[in-house]
Structure formats: C-alpha cells, structure tokens
Amino acid sequence: VFVALILATAACGGSSTVPAAGEGPVIPPPPNATVVSAPFLSGETRTRLSDQLQVPAYVDDLSLYSTPASLADIEAFYKKEMASRQWEAGPTLPSVSADQPLMLFFKKGQNSAQIKAMASPFKPSETLVYTVVVKVEELRNLPFLIAAYFIIWIVMFGYIFFVARRQRALEHELEELRGRRMG
Amino acid sequence: MLVAIYAVFVYVPTERVMGIVQRIFYFHVPSAWVAFLAFFVTFVASIGYLGKRSRRWDVLAASSAELGVVFAMLVLLTGPLWARPVWNTWWTWDPRLTTTLILWLIYAGYFMLRTAIDDPQRRARYSAVLGIVGFIDVPIVFMAIRWWRTIHPVLLTSEGFELEPPMVATLLISLLAFTLLYAYLFVLRVRVEETKDRLESLRSDFETWECGDMETPG
Numbered sequence: 129v130f131v132a133l134i135l136a137t138a139a140c141g142g143s144s145t146v147p148a149a150g151e152g153p154v155i156p157p158p159p160n161a162t163v164v165s166a167p168f169l170s171g172e173t174r175t176r177l178s179d180q181l182q183v184p185a186y187v188d189d190l191s192l193y194s195t196p197a198s199l200a201d202i203e204a205f206y207k208k209e210m211a212s213r214q215w216e217a218g219p220t221l222p223s224v225s226a227d228q229p230l231m232l233f234f235k236k237g238q239n240s241a242q243i244k245a246m247a248s249p250f251k252p253s254e255t256l257v258y259t260v261v262v263k264v265e266e267l268r269n270l271p272f273l274i275a276a277y278f279i280i281w282i283v284m285f286g287y288i289f290f291v292a293r294r295q296r297a298l299e300h301e302l303e304e305l306r307g308r309r310m311g
Numbered sequence: 312m313l314v315a316i317y318a319v320f321v322y323v324p325t326e327r328v329m330g331i332v333q334r335i336f337y338f339h340v341p342s343a344w345v346a347f348l349a350f351f352v353t354f355v356a357s358i359g360y361l362g363k364r365s366r367r368w369d370v371l372a373a374s375s376a377e378l379g380v381v382f383a384m385l386v387l388l389t390g391p392l393w394a395r396p397v398w399n400t401w402w403t404w405d406p407r408l409t410t411t412l413i414l415w416l417i418y419a420g421y422f423m424l425r426t427a428i429d430d431p432q433r434r435a436r437y438s439a440v441l442g443i444v445g446f447i448d449v450p451i452v453f454m455a456i457r458w459w460r461t462i463h464p465v466l467l468t469s470e471g472f473e474l475e476p477p478m479v480a481t482l483l484i485s486l487l488a489f490t491l492l493y494a495y496l497f498v499l500r501v502r503v504e505e506t507k508d509r510l511e512s513l514r515s516d517f518e519t520w521e522c523g524d525m526e527t528p529g
Contacts, residue, residue: 269332269396276335276392280342280385284492287381291499298506305513 341489349379357442
C-alpha cells in the first residue's frame, strides 16, 4: 500500500522532465571570478569546506569560483542577473557567521538553483562562490523513501505484535493458574 | 495516523531540491519527538520512584524507556536513509548524530542493567538513577545543532519553523499522530507489566496455598 502511495505521489505531483545535455540553464559566474578546481566537492571525499557549503550529493551542474567581491555584492549581482534570466527567486538566507554561507535559491521550470557564498578559508580577502543546478527528478532516490517507510512500519507492527503476544501469553498463564486454584 | 499518511503522501508538495526523499522527514522528526517525550516520561517516573518507592512508577519508567528506545532506533535508521542521497554519506560523526546515538546507547544500557539485576527493588532503584542521569543527553541532542558546527538541518529557530506552511501543517499532523501512537503503545506496554504483576502475585498466593495444603494433615 505504501509503495503504491509513494509511486502515486511521484506520478501525480512530480515531473521528471530533464533538459537534454547542453540545454540546461547556466548560472553566470560572479564578478571578477576565477574558477576553482574542486575535487574535494565530489564523490566520497568530503571535506570541512564541502560540509560548510552543504553540498548535496545529487547535484547536476556544480561550479566553484573565487572572487574578491563581498557577500553583499554577490547577493545583489545574483538577484539582478538571475531575474534577468527569468529565474524565480526563492528564499535568501544571510550569512550569519564565518561557518554559515550566504544562500540564495532560485527556480526555473523543473530546475532549481542554489548559490552559496562564504569567506574563503584559504584566502580571507576572497569569497568562495559555489553555484549548483539541480534538475528536479521526483523519483530520484525513491528506493530510500520506500526503505525508510518500510522500516518504520515493520518496526511499529513488529513491536505491537510482540507486545500483544506477550500480553496474550501472560493472560493465558493467569487463566491457567486461576483454573488450577479453582480446581 | 491515516490523516498523517494522507498529508505526507498526497497533500504536502514535494520539496524543491531534495525531491521525494525529503518525505522521510515527516516521520523522522516525529520519531525523534516521541523518543524525547518517552525519555522525559521515564525521567519523571524515575524521580517518582525514588520519591515514593512504588512499583507503579518503575513500571511507567521502564515502559516509556522501552518505547523511547524503539523510536530512537527509528530515528537512527531513517536518518541515514535520508543522509545517503542528500549528504552523500550514510553516517557522519556530526554532533547531532553522535549525541543521538549516545542517547540510544544509554537507554539500551538501561535495559541491560534491568536484565542484569534480579532483586526487583535494587533493579528499580538503579534504573531510576540511570533514567534520570540518561535524560541529561536529551537537551544536549536538541541543542547540538545550535551549540556546535553541524551539517544537520535546523528546523526550529527563534523565528519559528523554517518550512513552507503546508510542510509545517504536515509535520504538525505527523507529530500529533506519533504522540497518539506513543500514548496507545504506552498503555499497551503498561498493561503487560500489570498483568505480569498480577500473575506474580497469584503465583505467590498459589505457592503459599499449595504449601499450606501440603502441611494440612490428612
């Protein structure tokens, strides 16, 4: 029933339209940026920086830049640039500490974009900007959802079953003892 | 619970970035809430036991702790299933995850302690102390994402829930459903202990009666 529900949810509410290669939207680099090679952001190798930037595992297009521009300039630049490219703006989370990046969210069709910026831990005068595009595929990671709900219900029903069985066994024993006493 | 299932799978929109896997959240967070609630009940009942030395308080504490362990286990199992696609790892020694695992281990230890001690009063006394001391970890788990640098999402801030209104509504429905489920399971579990006590009492009466019968001449 739950698998059917999950599949129905994905079928009704979701879409798996993914732009063909080369047709995907492009996020412009920040002003005066240089591209940073970022092997530490990919695969299983996660570093403190990738954790700080909160890089999800399933991104489709990812770029990392270094720029002398300030966080405020970067925020203003992307708000203007993305609007001119018909991206709908989502929430903006300000950078509240050195560990917390500035986060900007945008949506366009079936794509969502995240832009995160924080002071570079390597060169404090620079700002690291990471841009990412995620193509919405609602069925992506479906097995994880099925597994989670399967485990929840197995554990719940299993627990109820064992408690009820324990109760029945005790009641049976109680009745038997009462019967022996009466007899 | 049916309303919660409807809300999770039909009503709430799919999260923009994480997609369908984000729906794990609606049962993961309530499981954590119920685990906290269960350990709080254990904490209160343990204080009650040390104050009154009544078996009733010990039953309440142990029953609730058992449920807390079950729900904390659900948190520890569903969390990695969300983390794998989102963080690209099943487990990381993040403060929130680590303190949650410690919480589970503390209360798993609570049951090992109960199994290891035969004398009912000593068992109840020792486990009451552990039930109180172990609860210290609950606020630490809750505050871990605020006190330390962590990659775990912060859901509740001073400005309220950082979620869209339909997501907040679904979460609240799930929280209510899980709280009711906890109440139902708690009653079920306490009833088992009560039946066990009745059986013990009857068995003891029966043994006394049998011994008396044997001693009766002719």
